Amino acid sequence: MIDHNDDPLVIAGRPWRSRLIVGTGKYKTTEEMQAAIAASGAEIVTVALRRVELRPGQPSMLDALQGYTLLPNTAGCYTAEEALRTARLARELGMTDFVKLEVIADQKTLLPEAEETLKAAKILVKEGFVVLPYTNDDPIMAKKLEDAGCAAVMPLAAPIGSGLGIRNPFNIRLILESAKVPVIVDAGVGTASDAAIALELGCDAILMNTAIAAAREPVRMAEAMKLGVQAGRLAFLAGRMAPKLYASASSPIGGLIASHAPGAAIASVEPKQA
Amino acid sequence: MQVRVNGELLTLPDGATVAELLRRLEADPTQVAVERNLDVIPRRTYNEAALADGDEIEIVTFVGGG
Numbered sequence: 001m002i003d004h005n006d007d008p009l010v011i012a013g014r015p016w017r018s019r020l021i022v023g024t025g026k027y028k029t030t031e032e033m034q035a036a037i038a039a040s041g042a043e044i045v046t047v048a049l050r051r052v053e054l055r056p057g058q059p060s061m062l063d064a065l066q067g068y069t070l071l072p073n074t075a076g077c078y079t080a081e082e083a084l085r086t087a088r089l090a091r092e093l094g095m096t097d098f099v100k101l102e103v104i105a106d107q108k109t110l111l112p113e114a115e116e117t118l119k120a121a122k123i124l125v126k127e128g129f130v131v132l133p134y135t136n137d138d139p140i141m142a143k144k145l146e147d148a149g150c151a152a153v154m155p156l157a158a159p160i161g162s163g164l165g166i167r168n169p170f171n172i173r174l175i176l177e178s179a180k181v182p183v184i185v186d187a188g189v190g191t192a193s194d195a196a197i198a199l200e201l202g203c204d205a206i207l208m209n210t211a212i213a214a215a216r217e218p219v220r221m222a223e224a225m226k227l228g229v230q231a232g233r234l235a236f237l238a239g240r241m242a243p244k245l246y247a248s249a250s251s252p253i254g255g256l257i258a259s260h261a262p263g264a265a266i267a268s269v270e271p272k273q274a
Numbered sequence: 275m276q277v278r279v280n281g282e283l284l285t286l287p288d289g290a291t292v293a294e295l296l297r298r299l300e301a302d303p304t305q306v307a308v309e310r311n312l313d314v315i316p317r318r319t320y321n322e323a324a325l326a327d328g329d330e331i332e333i334v335t336f337v338g339g340g
Contacts, residue, residue: 023340033338048339051280051332052299052306060305061336075339088314089334093307160340187340209340 007237009205011182012098012130012151018043019199020229021071021184023209027218030064036212037068039222044069046100046207048076049090062094071132073100078113080120087124099124100154100186100207101133110160112136118144125149134186137167139174142183152181154207157198158188161210165194169201176202192221192228199232200240275327286325293320295331306335 008015022042027033037045045068047061062070072090074083080103087099101121105113112135124131130151135141137155145153155175158164165188166172176183182204189195189211198206206229215221275288279295286295292315296303308315309332315323325331 023338025338025340027338046340047336049307049334050337052301052335060302061338062305065336070336072336073339085309085312089307089309089332090336092314092317093334093336207340 007233009182011132016043016069017041018226018229019205019233020195020226021046021205021207022212022222022225023207024061024065025209026213030059032218033213034064036218036222037065039219039226040212041226042068044071044098046071046073046209047094048073049086049093069098070094070096071098071100072096073134074102074120075104077103078105078116079103080116080123083116083120084123087120087129088127091129097128098130098132101131101150112156114138114141118148121145121148121150132184137171137175139171139178142175143178146179146181150181152184152204153179154184154186156187157185157194160187161214162188163190163211163214164188165190166197166201169197172198172201172203192224195225195228196232196235199229200235202236205229275325277325277327277329277331279331280333288327289324291321292323292325295325296320296333299333301333306333308333 008017009019018041020040020042021044022037022040023046024033045065047070049072072094074086077083077086083101083103090099091097101117101124103113103116103120104110114136117133117135121131121133125148132152132154133145133150134154135145142153142155155172157166184205184207185198185203186207189208195206212218212222212225276283276285292308303317303320311330
């Protein structure tokens with residue numbers, strides 16, 4: 001049995017056993033969310049920050065997620081200034097320095113606003129935040145964010161909530177090649193094989209929400225994602241065989257009862273003519 | 275005095291504190307964070323933090339998100 005404790009994910013000096021980070025949005029009920037998170041094995045969960053409903057009796061996300069490390073996001077922010085305000089409020093509320101920095105450019109694609117993301121990252125790092133930025137699958141941008149002091153870089157697989165999977169594994173590989181901080185694929189995966197591919201590529205972790213929450217059975221998909229992440233990580237550590245164009249027999253060539261050596265006639269199975 | 279809370283105008287007694295505002299809204303102080311005129315108000319100061327006429331207040335909490 002493989003001991004996953006031997007291979008922790010380390011972010012900002014802190015170790016985690018699970019390489020799957022999950023979101024808490026889009027679930028039908030709090031109970032379904034809790035069951036899915038438990039099945040995913042995740043230790044870090046993302047949350048969003050919004051104005052309170054000015055009426056009492058609202059369910060508490062803090063209570064529902066006790067025992068997990070909260071990763072507040074700045075989802076919905078279009079400027080560095082909005083993201084800074086959100087991160088500071090989240091720190092006061094969640095008693096955590098961790099922040100998933102997300103500054104988007106437009107409502108249709110939800111793609112990252114690179115300049116504002118970098119600007120906000122620099123300030124948040126100075127203010128002592130552990131900054132995990134959502135970014136394009138752009139190796140140059142990833143490097144800039146790392147140089148700015150981010151604790152990880154989180155390139156997208158595909159647009160948020162699209163479920164399209166890793167659209168550019170080659171860019172992810174380029175990011176992995178130069179990154180010295182964890183690379184966490186964030187957004188766009190659809191199913192367990194996508195998670196496996198991300199980890200097989202060598203990504204340190206993966207963050208997802210919709211792929212679990214929008215599955216027909218979220219709890220079952222959460223477990224599938226956990227296994228996909230584990231399978232991908234093990235495959236990465238094991239080191240895959242080199243792909244080859246032609247076949248290569250798995251069974252020994254020698255000692256066959258019939259001889260089909262290269263060049264030998266294979267017509268002997270045909271019925272003899274009278 | 276009048277303050278704007280999450281976009282809505284609210285009339286409060288002069289000198290009301292953040293703690294009093296939260297009580298009035300029946301908001302649990304441990305479940306929210308408060309911003310006044312773009313600055314976060316530390317939770318430990320809610321009892322002393324007096325509001326002023328025209329203050330822009332945001333009261334936020336965590337919700338599900340990715």
